[in-house]
């Protein structure tokens with residue numbers, strides 16, 4: 104008798120079910136729990152109930168959301184912001200957790216740091232009180248964001264009640280064109296299925312274009328799964344994954360690594376595995392993309408024009424388009440390449456890894472930025488390596504600022520805001536109203552596209568500009 | 572948390588799709604303690620120049636009827652605190668962000684998913700008769716609109732039970748302590764690389 108073919112998701116899920124209720128709810132064992140400054144509500148809940156952290160050795164605290172992007176030698180000026188950073192340290196200390204603080208040589212955005220330190224591994228269940236936890240699925244882990252009450256539940260029990268989600272396979276075959284990146288690929292996916300297109304589903308990304316991506320590219324793709332409404336995104340682990348992990352600080356070593364790899368090789372979906380939904384995209388048809396509205400689903404090729412609500416048959420939808428265009432200050436029919444920008448931001452858990460900075464620097468080398476901009480590496484190790492390669496000089500010589508690692512202008516809560524009314528070319532993941540600051544206007548794009556926009560002062564097809 | 576059983580209250584319509592948690596609770600309020608009263612931060616930056624929630628005709632609304640993908644985006648539970656602290660007990664939409672819906676259930680806020688056209692009709696009725704009430708009966712899983720039609724809705728049985736009883740998840744989980752302990756023991760043998768070692 105042959106076993107029922109199972110998907111990558113099925114295998115990871117099945118291996119973590121501790122108990123099942125008659126109504127189908129499953130109690131899932133959690134292998135990694137990451138915390139950031141926003142975890143104070145959850146610590147408050149377990150402290151209030153007098154509960155302890157069940158598995159401190161699987162729990163890691165990272166300062167990223169509130170850390171300053173500028174000087175780290177002086178104390179943080181804003182007392183409320185400083186309090187967020189010190190409160191995390193105090194909570195982690197009291198519960199005996201490894202804490203990656205402001206001055207830690209590994210510090211960075213949690214979704215950059217954890218893979219880099221070898222904490223993210225294939226086949227794990229990973230949660231964090233942050234929706235972009237989906238990032239870690241790039242390693243073939245089941246990783247998803249949770250809220251504060253769930254964080255307190257995981258702290259206390261190292262488990263989580265979940266209903267088995269549906270599955271969706273997104274297959275992207277073919278070759279991405281020149282200057283078309285993982286960011287363009289995921290923007291095209293979200294543009295195709297919508298911001299709630301994968302709600303209630305775990306996505307598996309498959310196909311030759313996905314397999315050809317580096318780990319950095321895969322992390323970018325899985326990162327934005329949540330912008331399509333997905334619970335999580337996953338990519339089958341392969342040799343690219345294993346060689347990326349080998350030798351990292353917390354990764355298994357020697358014979359233990361070999362044993363782990365042997366297990367990880369059993370994780371990819373079996374031939375014939377069934378998914379609740381299948382979507383296919385042709386990599387060759389994907390262009391460098393930008394968003395025009397206030398939802399990531401408004402991603403279009405940069406060669407397109409601002410759409411016309413007048414052409415939309417549904418009056419409610421047309422009204423919503425008008426509201427977005429009004430917020431974004433755009434006129435229907437304007438070619439997107441004619442839209443002038445006020446600043447650029449290159450950073451975030453989507454696009455602040457070494458490959459991203461190399462891509463942006465390749466466009467900016469020997470050029471000047473005509474608008475102000477901020478480049479914030481995803482972690483201290485990324486920053487160090489970028490400096491070793493001279494990338495910081497490229498950005499600084501172009502007139503951009505070179506910041507200290509953290510979330511920075513992606514969400515603006517450390518004080519790095521896009522001023523009201525300004526238009527920002529951003530490598531981040533969310534263009535929601537007010538996301539980068541009250542009344543800030545965000546256009547999402549790849550690092551190379553943001554660099555091209557910096558050099559010209561307007562949205563630009565990087566293919567016309569070229570990289571050095 | 573406060574149990575949710577039945578509710579009859581005015582409902583406010585909001586014709587906006589993809590309302591994300593950044594709009595519900597702007598990020599700069601995330602550092603506030605819950606005691607600050609999150610209700611004042613709800614839709615803080617959206618209330619310009621006219622916003623249905625500020626319309627006196629909808630005063631006392633405890634139900635929000637809106638468009639698809641409500642609560643998408645960031646996992647901030649503060650978005651739910653803001654709704655609850657502002658007096659909301661139920662949100663009706665064609666679809667929800669998964670994390671938002673999970674957070675809502677943990678805080679006694681019921682999320683009701685109904686078909687897109689049904690929700691659009693409800694919103695239209697509420698616009699035509701501002702201040703009209705709806706009745707939500709969770710045990711019966713029905714929502715009765717201003718026109719008196721009872722609309723059945725589906726809900727996860729576990730979520731329903733937790734809402735009706737106001738259950739604390741952790742207490743429930745600790746009943747499975749033995750299963751968790753034996754899972755951990757078996758897993759430690761099967762995946763000895765699980766606990767990070769470091770150099």
Ligand code: SF4
Pocket residue numbers: 167168212214233235451452453509510513514532
């Ligand atoms: S970089 Fe942005 S999206 Fe990523 S974790 Fe930080 S705030 Fe969230």
